[in-house]
Amino acid sequence: MATATRPLDERVRKTGFLRKLLNRPELGAVAGAALVFAFFAVVAGDRGFLTSTGTISYLEVAAQLGILAVPVALLMISGEFDLSVGSMVGAAGVLIAIPIAEFGWPLWAALLLAFAVALVVGFLNGYVVVKTGLPSFIVTLASLFILRGATIGFTRLITGRTQVGGLKSETEGSFLTALFAGEIGGVPVSILWWVGLVALGTWILLRTSFGNWIFGTGGNAVAARNVGVPVNRVKILLFMATAASATLLAAITVLDAGSADVLRGELREFQAIIAAVIGGVLLTGGYGSVIGPMFGALIFGMVSQGIFFTGVNTDWFQVFLGAMLLIAVLVNNFIRQRAARSR
Amino acid sequence: MTTTKMPTSTPLVEVQNISKYFGQVIALKDISMRVGAGEVMCLLGDNGAGKSTLIKTLSGVHGHDEGKMLIDGEEVRFNSPREALDRGIATVFQDLAMIPLMGISRNFFLGREPTKGFGPFKRYDSAHADRVTREALKGMGIDIRDPSQPVGTLSGGERQSVAIARAVHFGAKVLILDEPTSALGVKQAAVVLRYIARTKEQGLGVIFITHNVHHAYPIADRFTILKRGRSYGTFEKSDVTREEVASMMAGGEDLENLSSELAEFERTDREEAKDRHDGKRRTRET
Numbered sequence: 001m002a003t004a005t006r007p008l009d010e011r012v013r014k015t016g017f018l019r020k021l022l023n024r025p026e027l028g029a030v031a032g033a034a035l036v037f038a039f040f041a042v043v044a045g046d047r048g049f050l051t052s053t054g055t056i057s058y059l060e061v062a063a064q065l066g067i068l069a070v071p072v073a074l075l076m077i078s079g080e081f082d083l084s085v086g087s088m089v090g091a092a093g094v095l096i097a098i099p100i101a102e103f104g105w106p107l108w109a110a111l112l113l114a115f116a117v118a119l120v121v122g123f124l125n126g127y128v129v130v131k132t133g134l135p136s137f138i139v140t141l142a143s144l145f146i147l148r149g150a151t152i153g154f155t156r157l158i159t160g161r162t163q164v165g166g167l168k169s170e171t172e173g174s175f176l177t178a179l180f181a182g183e184i185g186g187v188p189v190s191i192l193w194w195v196g197l198v199a200l201g202t203w204i205l206l207r208t209s210f211g212n213w214i215f216g217t218g219g220n221a222v223a224a225r226n227v228g229v230p231v232n233r234v235k236i237l238l239f240m241a242t243a244a245s246a247t248l249l250a251a252i253t254v255l256d257a258g259s260a261d262v263l264r265g266e267l268r269e270f271q272a273i274i275a276a277v278i279g280g281v282l283l284t285g286g287y288g289s290v291i292g293p294m295f296g297a298l299i300f301g302m303v304s305q306g307i308f309f310t311g312v313n314t315d316w317f318q319v320f321l322g323a324m325l326l327i328a329v330l331v332n333n334f335i336r337q338r339a340a341r342s343r
Numbered sequence: 344m345t346t347t348k349m350p351t352s353t354p355l356v357e358v359q360n361i362s363k364y365f366g367q368v369i370a371l372k373d374i375s376m377r378v379g380a381g382e383v384m385c386l387l388g389d390n391g392a393g394k395s396t397l398i399k400t401l402s403g404v405h406g407h408d409e410g411k412m413l414i415d416g417e418e419v420r421f422n423s424p425r426e427a428l429d430r431g432i433a434t435v436f437q438d439l440a441m442i443p444l445m446g447i448s449r450n451f452f453l454g455r456e457p458t459k460g461f462g463p464f465k466r467y468d469s470a471h472a473d474r475v476t477r478e479a480l481k482g483m484g485i486d487i488r489d490p491s492q493p494v495g496t497l498s499g500g501e502r503q504s505v506a507i508a509r510a511v512h513f514g515a516k517v518l519i520l521d522e523p524t525s526a527l528g529v530k531q532a533a534v535v536l537r538y539i540a541r542t543k544e545q546g547l548g549v550i551f552i553t554h555n556v557h558h559a560y561p562i563a564d565r566f567t568i569l570k571r572g573r574s575y576g577t578f579e580k581s582d583v584t585r586e587e588v589a590s591m592m593a594g595g596e597d598l599e600n601l602s603s604e605l606a607e608f609e610r611t612d613r614e615e616a617k618d619r620h621d622g623k624r625r626t627r628e629t
């Protein structure tokens with residue numbers, strides 16, 4: 001077998017473990033997460049950051065973003081953006097809440113409706129992108145506004161308000177509520193959903209043919225198509241996955257809070273992209289991982305909760321987020337150049 | 344001038360009066376061509392003659408606008424390169440169709456990934472992919488260091504070898520090679536020609552595009568010449584000499600034509616010189 005015992009080629013320099021590590025796309029985010037954790041452990045360690053409550057609070061924030069970041073990262077690796085995920089979170093939220101609160105639907109039917117609509121929206125996003133060849137940035141920017149506007153419009157038309165509340169009495173005790181908004185041993189299930197999705201996304205990306213197609217589609221769509229990759233199908237499926245993940249997040253938040261708000265999910269599209277970029281996903285596609293964006297989301301969660309624990313005014317959170325993004329892009333750029341050159 | 348013999352059996356691939364337009368551009372007009380089992384068809388022509396466009400319609404990259412395309416005598420219309428691959432038509436494209444940031448073995452198997460396991464545990468078999476890639480490239484005289492090395496970091500010739508090895512590996516019926524030897528060293532080019540000969544012996548059809556007469560002439564059974572998107576004719580090898588092929592490669596002008604053209608250049612040069620001389624005189628007069 002040529003794999004394990006293969007004699008080293010004389011043209012190959014022995015590279016150490018560390019050098020190999022440096023070529024991983026997620027390295028920057030892992031290092032960043034460690035730094036951020038160390039920072040808050042020192043600054044806010046005695047104010048509750050290190051307690052299990054503190055840990056769960058930032059993990060929960062990270063999970064809500066991380067759930068979106070998995071398919072968003074896969075889509076970015078395939079070379080496309082979805083700016084409509086945030087609006088989809090809001091839309092899916094009221095799609096779950098209104099049928100229950102206004103029309104007395106059972107929870108499962110409302111969830112089914114929300115997921116079905118999400119898959120259609122994702123399909124339309126993808127279909128328009130692959131058929132017109134327009135940048136997905138523009139197409140999904142349009143869907144961002146259309147979806148948000150329609151969500152606000154329909155909700156006000158049907159309920160007269162922009163919030164739909166009072167779901168708790170209808171959804172309490174349901175198996176589905178436990179599935180999306182329950183706790184297992186004090187750990188919110190959203191964190192488990194997040195971890196599960198990261199594992200699934202990593203498996204798909206690295207261990208399946210479809211994962212190979214994602215890299216190929218983002219690396220060079222024309223070449224991938226010429227060797228038989230169904231490029232359009234890959235993209236459309238990933239657009240459907242981002243919309244579905246937005247609906248999962250909506251189900252989690254709506255069932256947890258017992259209410260839906262038309263504005264929920266605002267700015268989520270950018271936060272998910274930030275998590276992916278901090279996680280080493282290349283903005284131009286063709287390179288990245290799912291583990292990286294997981295750490296990107298973790299950084300996001302630790303910073304947003306950590307600032308709260310330090311007692312610093314949380315207004316500064318966005319400044320920090322923007323700075324992190326810039327640093328991440330610079331680090332990624334450096335690492336990618338090394339990956340392309342020194343491997 | 345067309346000396347096509349009647350085919351003895353159904354050709355593997357045949358196009359009849361194919362035309363292809365890109366908006367206003369007439370890329371191909373009324374092209375007919377065929378390749379049978381165990382045959383090497385050499386497609387010749389100047390830059391921009393339409394060779395790549397023709398083989399791209401054969402490999403499903405774009406559909407044709409007029410005419411017929413037949414595989415094993417059955418009319419087909421490919422909607423994607425995948426359909427052509429499924430019919431056993433593998434192509435080395437002129438731009439090689441590689442993903443630069445992706446490793447060699449993943450590029451090799453892109454679109455045709457080997458898997459192991461069943462159902463939800465079906466997964467990409469990277470050990471198998473690495474081994475096959477390494478062996479296929481060794482067969483071409485290229486010894487790769489690391490199958491996961493990004494293709495973008497390979498030399499031009501190494502990249503071309505990967506693309507050829509891939510097409511040879513997946514070409515079940517017809518192998519199409521669009522200038523596969525342009526970046527290759529003497530040794531690797533010889534290997535490619537030997538591959539073509541072997542592929543032919545195995546009963547596959549080969550369509551081979553090249554600008555190098557020393558590569559084309561020894562291996563080809565037939566030459567089809569394109570000129571400005573039209574067919575200039577198809578010639579059996581027995582009917583043409585190496586020199587004739589060489590001149591046809593330049594777009595179909597024969598050498599006499601060329602020499603009379605050269606004479607024409609000389610004449611116009613002389614006249615221009617004289618005009619310039621006259622012009623100077625005239626400016627002085629005014």
Ligand SMILES: Nc1ncnc2c1ncn2[C@@H]1O[C@H](COP(=O)(O)OP(=O)(O)OP(=O)(O)O)[C@@H](O)[C@H]1O
Nearest residue numbers: 365368370388389390391392393394395396397437
């Ligand atoms: N997608 C396209 N859109 C418009 N015109 C095109 C397109 N593809 C090819 N053409 C035109 O069709 C003509 C034939 O191109 P083609 O690539 O087939 O030439 P070729 O014979 O392969 O040349 P070379 O030897 O340089 O590779 C060219 O004039 C080219 O500009």
Ligand SMILES: [Mg+2]
Nearest residue numbers: 394395437521
């Ligand atoms: Mg060409």
